[in-house]
Amino acid sequence: MAIATSASRTAAGLIPADWDIRPLGETLQFISGKAHEPYVSPNGSFVVVNSKFISTNGAVRKHCTVNLAPARKGDVLMVMSDLPNGRALAKCFLVDTDNTYAVNQRVCIFRTSAHDARYLKYILNRNPYFMAFDDGVQQTHLLNGPIKKCPLVLPKRREQVAIADVLSDADDLVAALERLIAKKQAIKQGMMQQLLTGNIRLPRHFGTWRSDRIGSVCVVDPESLSPATVAASAQIDYISLEDVSKGSVLGSTRYRFGDAPSRARRALTQDDVLFGTVRPNLQSHARYQGGFARPVASTGFAVLRSIPNLTDPSFLSHWVLSDVVSVQIGKIIAGSNYPAVSSKDVRQLNIELPPLEEQVDIGRTLDDADAEIGALKSRLVVTQNIKQGMMQALLTGRTRLMPAEVTA
Numbered sequence: 001m002a003i004a005t006s007a008s009r010t011a012a013g014l015i016p017a018d019w020d021i022r023p024l025g026e027t028l029q030f031i032s033g034k035a036h037e038p039y040v041s042p043n044g045s046f047v048v049v050n051s052k053f054i055s056t057n058g059a060v061r062k063h064c065t066v067n068l069a070p071a072r073k074g075d076v077l078m079v080m081s082d083l084p085n086g087r088a089l090a091k092c093f094l095v096d097t098d099n100t101y102a103v104n105q106r107v108c109i110f111r112t113s114a115h116d117a118r119y120l121k122y123i124l125n126r127n128p129y130f131m132a133f134d135d136g137v138q139q140t141h142l143l144n145g146p147i148k149k150c151p152l153v154l155p156k157r158r159e160q161v162a163i164a165d166v167l168s169d170a171d172d173l174v175a176a177l178e179r180l181i182a183k184k185q186a187i188k189q190g191m192m193q194q195l196l197t198g199n200i201r202l203p204r205h206f207g208t209w210r211s212d213r214i215g216s217v218c219v220v221d222p223e224s225l226s227p228a229t230v231a232a233s234a235q236i237d238y239i240s241l242e243d244v245s246k247g248s249v250l251g252s253t254r255y256r257f258g259d260a261p262s263r264a265r266r267a268l269t270q271d272d273v274l275f276g277t278v279r280p281n282l283q284s285h286a287r288y289q290g291g292f293a294r295p296v297a298s299t300g301f302a303v304l305r306s307i308p309n310l311t312d313p314s315f316l317s318h319w320v321l322s323d324v325v326s327v328q329i330g331k332i333i334a335g336s337n338y339p340a341v342s343s344k345d346v347r348q349l350n351i352e353l354p355p356l357e358e359q360v361d362i363g364r365t366l367d368d369a370d371a372e373i374g375a376l377k378s379r380l381v382v383t384q385n386i387k388q389g390m391m392q393a394l395l396t397g398r399t400r401l402m403p404a405e406v407t408a
Contacts, residue, residue: 016397019155025148028120029111032144033077033103034068041065046102051079054107055088069103071095074117076124080142081106082134089140090130094121108147116157118164123152123395155397162401163394170387177380181373188369195362196315196322198352202362207355215347218316219305223267225257225296232258237292241300244274244284247321247370252292266297271313273304275320278340280329287317302346312356314363325349 015021024030036048044063047053052060054077071077075095082089094117095101103109110120129150134140155163194200198209214220230236237252238260244250255264268274268288276284278300288295297303304320306313319325328349333339354362393399 014396015153016155016400019153019397021151021153023148024110024150024152027112027115027152027154029109030144030148031069031103031109031111033105033107033109035105036064036066036068036102039064039066039068046070047100048104049077049093049101049107050104051082051088051091051106054079054091054093058093064102067102069109070099071101071103071109072111073098074111074113076110076117076121077101077103078108078110078124078130079106080108080147081140083139084134084136086134086140089134090124090126090142092121092125094118106141108144114157115154116160116164118168119160120152122164122167122391124150153395153397159401166394166401167387167391170383170390174380174383174387177376177383181376181380184369184373184376188366188373191369192318192322192366195365196319196324196352198354202358202365205354205358205361207358209352209354211350211352213347214304214349214351217311217351217353218273218307220347221266221303221343222272222305223303225265225267227258230257232256234294236260236264236294236296238264239268239274239288239292239295239297239301241276241278241284241298244276244286244301246283247286247317249274249286249288252295257296260296261298263298263300264296265299266301266303268295268297268303269305271306273306273313273316273320275302275304275346276300277302277342277346280333280341281326281339283321283326285317285320287313302343304346309356311353312359312363314367315359318363318366319351324352 033049040048040062042063044065046064046067047058048062048064049071050062073095077093077095079088079091110124112120127150130142130147133142133146154160195202234257236255236257238255239249239252240261240263243252255261257264270290271287273287274285274297276282278284284301288297304316306316329341332341332345353359394401
């Protein structure tokens with residue numbers, strides 16, 4: 001690997017002098033997808049490649065019985081249409097097998113035998129040339145003519161292969177970390193199901209569990225603020241429903257109390273547990289573990305405060321995310337036009353409560369599992385950032401993989 005020393009200025013910026021730049025239409029065969037909706041069937045033999053399929057990397061799919069636009073192994077498929085600021089526009093998919101995929105309308109096929117398909121996917125995927133057509137206001141439709149004018153930066157094929165090999169290895173590492181995180185999350189979910197119900201007991205714990213209502217074992221909404229109790233000029237850190245997701249407080253917004261949203265009323269202290277009452281199936285629940293000068297939560301939360309010597313906040317923070325609670329919430333909101341619960345509903349939730357010492361040990365065990373998952377997520381972010389930096393360096397030729405036969 002070496003730093004490029006000779007470069008040419010082109011429409012796509014500086015590229016190595018021995019690289020080429022050509023319009024897409026002169027380099028790749030362009031084929032439009034076809035409408036397959038009349039042939040969609042759960043019994044179909046072909047996978048319909050639409051924007052949802054590509055944007056979810058194939059996780060969401062449907063099938064059809066007739067293939068009007070068959071993709072071949074090595075084709076690169078690209079989404080041509082999306083909503084403003086959408087995540088699917090110009091997203092690409094590399095076809096890995098023949099006789100499987102039916103390319104739908106508003107998705108196109110790029111085909112060539114002269115270039116490495118993996119390299120092409122890397123340079124075409126969310127290419128800035130295509131993304132510039134998204135004005136953030138109206139739905140974007142990439143037209144055939146402008147697509148064919150996209151400038152493609154092309155090293156010789158051997159170097160394309162070398163670049164694709166390195167980036168593919170990085171992708172494999174990212175995918176392996178994602179699979180490991182998913183596995184650890186599934187294990188932790190199983191641990192919660194067993195430990196929070198008493199189906200499995202931790203060593204040295206034999207005490208009797210009690211059944212109770214959550215409103216009897218913790219204080220719900222202990223402190224409510226109002227203009228009569230807080231000066232309008234007082235600074236607060238407002239935590240909205242959007243700031244909380246499945247066990248994590250993601251952030252807050254600093255306001256003067258007089259300028260804050262009218263829902264900024266729930267005063268918090270460290271170790272309070274936030275329970276999202278609006279669309280509770282989204283599980284906007286988490287323990288507040290400090291970090292803000294004056295935290296105030298939205299009234300879209302019920303705040304659960306542990307009672308000393310009776311309930312452990314860590315145990316409660318995992319309990320609110322458990323299937324035991326989800327089932328109870330599901331029964332409350334079933335048939336409702338607006339999926340929400342009240343603080344009164346939260347107070348009535350049933351909880352199976354072990355002795356305090358066992359609560360503490362269960363909480364620590366699940367906290368340790370969360371810490372392991374958190375460390376893996378941090379490692380994933382670092383790996384993704386490294387891979388992004390590699391792409392920027394390798395796909396522009398700023399850093400070269402220079403096999404002798406390419407640069408001789």
